[in-house]
Amino acid sequence: MTALLEAVDLRKSFGPTPALDGAGLSVRAGEVVAVMGPSGSGKSTLLHCMAGILTPDSGVVRYRDVELSAMPDGRRSELRRTDFGFVFQFGQLVPELSCLENVALPLRLGGLKRRPAEARAREWLDRLEVADVADKRPGETSGGQGQRVAVARALVTGPRVVFADEPTGALDSLNGERVMQLLTTAAKETNAAVVLVTHEARVAAYSDREVVVRDGRSREVEPAR
Amino acid sequence: MKNWFPDLALGVRLALGGGRTSWVRLALTAVGIGIGVVVLLAASSVPTMLAERNDRTALNHKQYVGRGNAVTGDVLYLKTWGTQFESRPISGSFVLPSGPGAPVPPGVSRVPGVGEIAVSPALAELLDSPEGERLRERFPQRRVGVIGQDGLNAPNDLSFIAGDRTVQQDASTAVRGFGGDVTRRTFDPVLSLLVMVGLVALLFPVLVFVGITTRLAGAERDRRLAALRLVGAGAQRVRRIAAGEALLGALAGLVLGAVAFAGARQFTEQVEVMGISVFVGDAMPSPLLALLIAVLVPLLAVVTSQVSMRRTVIEPLGVVRRAKPVRRVMWWRLIPAVLGAAALISQAGEMGERGGDVSETLVIGGILLLMLSIPLLLPWLVERVVGRLHGGAPSWQLAVRRLQLESGTAARVVGGVAVVLAGGIALQSVMVSAETKLVDRPTSSTDHSRMVVSLDGEAPRGTADEAARLLKDSPLVHKVDVLSWVSFKYGEDDYTSAMVATCDTLRTQAKLDSCQDGDSFYLRNGAYTNHEPDAPPGTEVTVIWNSDGEQVTGPKWTVPEYREVGPPEEFARHATSGMLLTPGALAGLDVPVRGSSIMVRVDPDRSGVAEDVRNLIGPMTWRAYAYYADENNQEDQAKQFLSIRRALLAGSLATLLLAGASLLILALEQVRERRRPLAVLAASGVPRGALARSMLWQNALPLLLSVLVAVAVGAGLAVLLLRVVEQPIVIDWAGVGLLSGAAALLVVVVTLLSLPALRRATGALGLRSE
Numbered sequence: 001m002t003a004l005l006e007a008v009d010l011r012k013s014f015g016p017t018p019a020l021d022g023a024g025l026s027v028r029a030g031e032v033v034a035v036m037g038p039s040g041s042g043k044s045t046l047l048h049c050m051a052g053i054l055t056p057d058s059g060v061v062r063y064r065d066v067e068l069s070a071m072p073d074g075r076r077s078e079l080r081r082t083d084f085g086f087v088f089q090f091g092q093l094v095p096e097l098s099c100l101e102n103v104a105l106p107l108r109l110g111g112l113k114r115r116p117a118e119a120r121a122r123e124w125l126d127r128l129e130v131a132d133v134a135d136k137r138p139g140e141t142s143g144g145q146g147q148r149v150a151v152a153r154a155l156v157t158g159p160r161v162v163f164a165d166e167p168t169g170a171l172d173s174l175n176g177e178r179v180m181q182l183l184t185t186a187a188k189e190t191n192a193a194v195v196l197v198t199h200e201a202r203v204a205a206y207s208d209r210e211v212v213v214r215d216g217r218s219r220e221v222e223p224a225r
Numbered sequence: 226m227k228n229w230f231p232d233l234a235l236g237v238r239l240a241l242g243g244g245r246t247s248w249v250r251l252a253l254t255a256v257g258i259g260i261g262v263v264v265l266l267a268a269s270s271v272p273t274m275l276a277e278r279n280d281r282t283a284l285n286h287k288q289y290v291g292r293g294n295a296v297t298g299d300v301l302y303l304k305t306w307g308t309q310f311e312s313r314p315i316s317g318s319f320v321l322p323s324g325p326g327a328p329v330p331p332g333v334s335r336v337p338g339v340g341e342i343a344v345s346p347a348l349a350e351l352l353d354s355p356e357g358e359r360l361r362e363r364f365p366q367r368r369v370g371v372i373g374q375d376g377l378n379a380p381n382d383l384s385f386i387a388g389d390r391t392v393q394q395d396a397s398t399a400v401r402g403f404g405g406d407v408t409r410r411t412f413d414p415v416l417s418l419l420v421m422v423g424l425v426a427l428l429f430p431v432l433v434f435v436g437i438t439t440r441l442a443g444a445e446r447d448r449r450l451a452a453l454r455l456v457g458a459g460a461q462r463v464r465r466i467a468a469g470e471a472l473l474g475a476l477a478g479l480v481l482g483a484v485a486f487a488g489a490r491q492f493t494e495q496v497e498v499m500g501i502s503v504f505v506g507d508a509m510p511s512p513l514l515a516l517l518i519a520v521l522v523p524l525l526a527v528v529t530s531q532v533s534m535r536r537t538v539i540e541p542l543g544v545v546r547r548a549k550p551v552r553r554v555m556w557w558r559l560i561p562a563v564l565g566a567a568a569l570i571s572q573a574g575e576m577g578e579r580g581g582d583v584s585e586t587l588v589i590g591g592i593l594l595l596m597l598s599i600p601l602l603l604p605w606l607v608e609r610v611v612g613r614l615h616g617g618a619p620s621w622q623l624a625v626r627r628l629q630l631e632s633g634t635a636a637r638v639v640g641g642v643a644v645v646l647a648g649g650i651a652l653q654s655v656m657v658s659a660e661t662k663l664v665d666r667p668t669s670s671t672d673h674s675r676m677v678v679s680l681d682g683e684a685p686r687g688t689a690d691e692a693a694r695l696l697k698d699s700p701l702v703h704k705v706d707v708l709s710w711v712s713f714k715y716g717e718d719d720y721t722s723a724m725v726a727t728c729d730t731l732r733t734q735a736k737l738d739s740c741q742d743g744d745s746f747y748l749r750n751g752a753y754t755n756h757e758p759d760a761p762p763g764t765e766v767t768v769i770w771n772s773d774g775e776q777v778t779g780p781k782w783t784v785p786e787y788r789e790v791g792p793p794e795e796f797a798r799h800a801t802s803g804m805l806l807t808p809g810a811l812a813g814l815d816v817p818v819r820g821s822s823i824m825v826r827v828d829p830d831r832s833g834v835a836e837d838v839r840n841l842i843g844p845m846t847w848r849a850y851a852y853y854a855d856e857n858n859q860e861d862q863a864k865q866f867l868s869i870r871r872a873l874l875a876g877s878l879a880t881l882l883l884a885g886a887s888l889l890i891l892a893l894e895q896v897r898e899r900r901r902p903l904a905v906l907a908a909s910g911v912p913r914g915a916l917a918r919s920m921l922w923q924n925a926l927p928l929l930l931s932v933l934v935a936v937a938v939g940a941g942l943a944v945l946l947l948r949v950v951e952q953p954i955v956i957d958w959a960g961v962g963l964l965s966g967a968a969a970l971l972v973v974v975v976t977l978l979s980l981p982a983l984r985r986a987t988g989a990l991g992l993r994s995e
Contacts, residue, residue: 053455053541074459080541081457094452096242106456108235137244153456 003062004029004193005161007050010059011216012042019045020056021216025195029160032184032194034207035218042216043197044165050195051084051163052076063161081106085154085162085192087183089169092150093138099149100125100134106157124152128182144175151183155190162187165197173202180206232462236469239449253890254474255481260883262482262522263489269514270490270507277507278378284331285376286405290396299326300399301336302392304681304847308839310360310383315348317385319847321392328402330386332376342366342387345377359836363843374504380494381502389846393683422652422946423873425592429644445898446470455541467534468527475526479519486510553608558601562938565594569945577951588949595942599647599934600640606934607636607927620915623906624922635927638891642884642971643931643938646964649877650939651946653960656873658952673829675854676838680821682771684848689821692842692849696825701837704826706730711806711816713766713782721759721766723804731805733824735790743809745787748802758804762786768816780814824854874960878967885971892924892979900986907987917983921976928972932965 003026012020019042027033027050037043048054050061052068061068063083068076086092093102103121108114125131128148133141141149147167154162164183168176184206187194196207204210210221241247287303290296302321307314322336329336333343342364344352349371351357352364366387377384392398450463458466490508510518568591575583611628628635678696680688689707696705709725724731728740735748747758760766761784768779787804827834835853842849896903907913940956947954 074461077454077457077459077462079457080455086455092452092455094239094242094449096239096247096449098242101238101242105453108231109453109456109458109462137242139244 003027004064005050005195006060006062007046008060008062010046010049010056010061012045012049012054012056018216020049020059022059023213023216023218024059025050025211025218027161027193027195029193030188030191031209032187032196032207034196034198034204034210035213036199036201036204036210037213038199041213043199043213046213046218047163047165047195047197051086051161052079081110082157083160085157085159087147087150087154087162087164087167089166093146093153095138098135098137099130099141099145102138102149103153103156106153110157121152121156124156125149127186128152142175143171144179147171147175147179148182151179151186155186155192158190159192162192162194163197164194166199167196168198168200168203176200176203228462229465232465233469233472236466236471237473239466240470240473250894251474251477253894255477257887257890258475258478258522258526259481259485260886262479262518263486264883265518265522266482266486266510266515267508269510269518272511272514273509274503274507277504281331281375281378283405285403287400288402288405290399290401292395292397294396296323296396296399298401299324299328300401301327301330302394302398303400304389304392304398304683306847307850308363309852310351310357310363310836310839313383315383315385317387319387319389319392321389321394323394323399328400330376331403332372332374333370333386335370337366337369337386337388339388339390340366341369342385343370343372344368345372345382345384347381348383348385351383359833359840362840365843374506379502380504387846391846391848393685397683419652419655419873422592422648422655422942423876425589425596425648429593429596429648451541464531464534467530471526471530472523475523478526479522553605555602555605558598558605561594561601562598565591565596565598566941566945567591568594569942569949573945573948574951576949583949591945592942595938595945596644596647599643599931599938600637603640603643603927603931603934604633604636606930607632610930611926618915618918619911620918621922623911623915623919624926627919627923628926632927634891634895635923636931638884638888639927639931641887642881642928642968643935645877645880645884646932646935646968647939647942649873649964650936650957650961651942652873652877653957653964654940654943654955655946655950655952657957657960658947658955661953661955672854673835674827676825676827676835676851677854678823678825678838678842678849678851680823680845681848681850688845688848689823692845693823695841695844696823696838699837699841701831701834701841702825702827704824706733706824707821708734708824709821711811712769713760714769714778715760715764715766719759720769721803723806725806725808725811728807730824731807732793734793735805736793737790740807741809742807743812744807745785745810746790746805747787748790748792748805760784760804768814770816779816782811782814785810825851874963877964881964881967881971885975888924888971888975889978892920892975893982896920896979896982896986903983903986913984913987916987917976917980920979920983921972924972924976925969928968932968936961936965 005027007023007025010020010023011018021042023042023046025033025035025046035043035046045054049056049059050068052061052063052071055069063079068079071079080086093099094105097105100118100121103124104114104117107117107120112120122131122134125134128151130141130145130148130152133145133149138146138149147170151167154164162183167183168179171179180203184194186192194207196203198204212219212221240251290300300323302323304319305316306319307316309315318330320330320336321339327336337343344364349368352361352368364385364387372384372386376386446467450458450467453463453466454460490505493503493505493508496502568587572583572587572591576588607628611625611632614625614629616622617625678692680692689709693705693707696702706729707726708730710722711725712720712722714720724734726734728737728742728744731737731740731746735746737746740746764784765781766784767781770777770779784804790805825838827838831837835851839851842851903916906916939961943956944954
């Protein structure tokens with residue numbers, strides 16, 4: 001099976017500090033890959049490069065055989081809107097919009113009218129068991145509810161890849177488990193790949209395989225089940 | 226283009242959607258911009274006010290038949306007249322129509338008949354009020370109407386139109402119609418300059434503040450836009466969304482400002498500034514300027530929001546400041562200052578007393594460029610100065626480090642304050658210089674024991690006697706001296722005149738050792754004139770006078786030998802210099818003596834005695850007018866200057882207040898944005914007092930530098946402007962001190978007002994991040 005998303009020999013430095021030093025990763029459609037490693041190992045930088053948010057200093061990121069760094073900013077924005085979804089630890093929801101509007105936002109940015117966009121958003125909120133917070137703003141929800149709204153927003157466009165950077169980092173274990181269950185189940189149902197950055201083995205357990213990043217280099221390991 | 230509307234709409238939605246915080250931010254923006262809009266709308270109403278006033282002045286222009294022309298058809302015989310009440314001038318016309326077709330003055334529906342009067346609303350109010358009780362006696366006529374707006378200059382005008390059978394009926398008083406061409410008012414050069422500086426100094430900061438207000442909560446906005454980028458909004462799209470947010474604040478400010486202006490203009494008739502009030506209808510922004518404001522304010526807001534993002538790329542992971550901080554360079558910031566100074570230097574002397582060919586564009590352009598140099602130079606200066614600071618107490622260190630990290634915003638805000646200060650300093654200095662010139666002239670304070678009743682030159686014979694009788698009959702008047710004048714023609718086409726009075730009366734005008742009826746004198750008064758007599762003794766002259774507007778030639782007379790005398794100890798207005806004759810000196814001549822003045826001695830300690838004297842001669846209507854003997858307009862001018870200075874100072878302080886409001890809004894916003902680091906500092910043991918002091922230094926440092934720049938630019942501007950109008954170079958250091966003190970006070974007040982927000986931010990809840 002060919003790779004949907006592939007990173008080869010990525011190098012990236014922030015000033016004099018190297019974050020990636022020849023890291024690579026290959027993701028196939030529908031699979032959940034956990035990227036693990038200690039703090040400052042470069043795992044988030046790897047995710048950001050693979051998502052086209054950061055441009056690596058050298059190396060290649062290919063999505064469906066097209067090189068991401070060769071794409072103009074507008075095309076990468078479009079890709080984030082249509083093919084990618086994001087779940088971060090916090091900060092990704094627009095605080096001014098209601099949860100429903102947040103979930104509908106990528107659809108609306110894609111040109112869908114408000115009613116159908118919100119109808120689809122509501123389905124996803126329902127699916128992630130947070131329909132009751134649809135009209136609340138993110139600041140009025142609990143951490144677990146907020147993350148589930150974020151998952152709904154990441155999946156509402158039917159993405160091919162979901163990037164999740166420490167999605168349970170700010171949650172208690174019970175809420176964390178629930179979010180992971182919902183995220184991976186929904187991803188499997190839609191055949192979306194998930195790139196999951198975490199340093200918790202308990203979270204990584206939801207993945208099909210694990211990659212460990214240390215000192216900017218990646219190494220594949222067998223999933224710990 | 227089709228994407229614009231949804232993107233702008235999303236921006237609006239984002240600006241509104243954050244609940245209380247969003248609404249507070251929007252309200253602050255709207256208030257900030259709204260205040261600016263009110264000031265701009267008020268300024269844009271000035272052309273309408275002047276135009277309407279000019280139109281009414283033109284409408285009220287009297288078309289006299291004029292001496293030497295035949296009076297045909299129905300005309301309105303009209304004599305204008307003025308009086309005073311408690312130092313407030315009252316003016317009006319006594320009228321007598323020659324027939325039913327006589328023209329009707331603007332503002333009234335018909336010409337008031339004999340014994341009737343139409344008064345302005347302000348005069349009606351004064352007459353009906355308890356304080357107008359004394360004035361009622363002067364206007365015993367039956368009130369038949371109120372003069373409408375067409376007949377008035379301003380709502381506070383005290384004016385009247387009264388029917389009077391004594392109005393002389395000749396071509397010089399015959400009015401065949403009302404109306405004329407609009408004449409442009411020409412201002413005194415100093416006043417023009419003040420208006421120019423005032424406009425720039427007071428309006429420019431408004432634009433600065435409008436710009437600054439739209440940049441409120443920049444960090445929060447950037448975070449929000451970064452979240453949008455994450456879900457796939459392109460960079461251009463994010464800019465359009467940001468424009469939508471800015472547009473909402475600007476439009477809200479525009480609406481708020483327009484509503485506030487509409488509300489405030491209802492009270493314009495009640496507000497009197499320097500004796501001037503404005504009709505509600507006149508306080509209307511000129512359509513073109515209003516349109517300009519409606520377009521420019523939102524445009525300015527959008528442009529500012531876009532410019533503020535020019536160094537910021539809104540990236541999906543948050544805000545990345547593009548490249549490393551660029552060190553500000555000075556050379557291009559100096560260009561406006563140099564160009565401005567050059568423009569003003571090129572106009573030196575062009576508005577002076579000798580006149581010149583002034584280019585208003587260059588003068589205004591010069592002022593504008595010099596003012597513009599302040600906000601340009603300040604960020605550079607602040608950056609350089611704070612860059613060299615180090616050490617000190619923790620509060621000082623916190624403030625300095627913060628400013629070293631980012632001093633642009635603070636410099637921009639105090640830039641607005643500095644523009645106001647510099648404008649205020651320049652304005653005050655121009656005023657003080659003009660005032661210095663005025664007070665250098667000889668002056669005296671009014672002697673409240675001497676009044677003069679001046680009689681109209683066209684008044685019929687016997688008027689002086691009638692007025693003297695009215696005055697003598699009153700116990701209020703201590704002494705009455707009637708002064709008359711007789712005019713002579715001599716040589717080819719030369720004229721002279723002599724004062725005629727009894728010895729007793731002449732002693733009030735000159736220092737006479739001895740005097741008998743039949744004596745003649747020549748008064749020399751070095752303070753006024755020292756030239757040789759026009760017609761020396763032995764000159765044959767012809768007595769002349771006016772009758773029905775025509776000059777009548779009377780008998781011949783030879784100037785007798787006279788004694789030269791000096792002025793009396795006491796100042797007397799009517800004796801400047803010239804011949805003084807006792808009635809006996811003109812014996813045998815049938816001379817109709819007219820144009821008399823009556824010197825009246827009153828008790829200066831009796832309150833309102835001047836009003837009583839004016840009331841005594843009330844029945845004389847247009848024929849007599851009373852005032853203090855040595856009343857001169859120098860005192861009025863000095864008062865006027867003082868009131869203009871006060872008004873300018875009030876304007877400068879009001880604009881400073883606006884600057885203070887902006888500073889406060891910004892300080893509050895900064896506390897809100899930095900609540901987490903502040904909370905962390907407080908949690909790790911930094912005393913709140915130290916944080917408060919650091920905030921004070923953070924506000925005070927840029928402001929101190931702004932005051933220095935403002936004083937330098939303001940004083941420089943003052944010198945250049947005073948050279949343009951050729952006035953003595955005087956800098957109003959007292960004004961500089963006052964305005965600088967006010968600015969310092971502003972910083973303290975702003976810091977104090979932001980302390981509650983700081984206390985909230987440094988609480989334990991501030992540590993919560995999500």
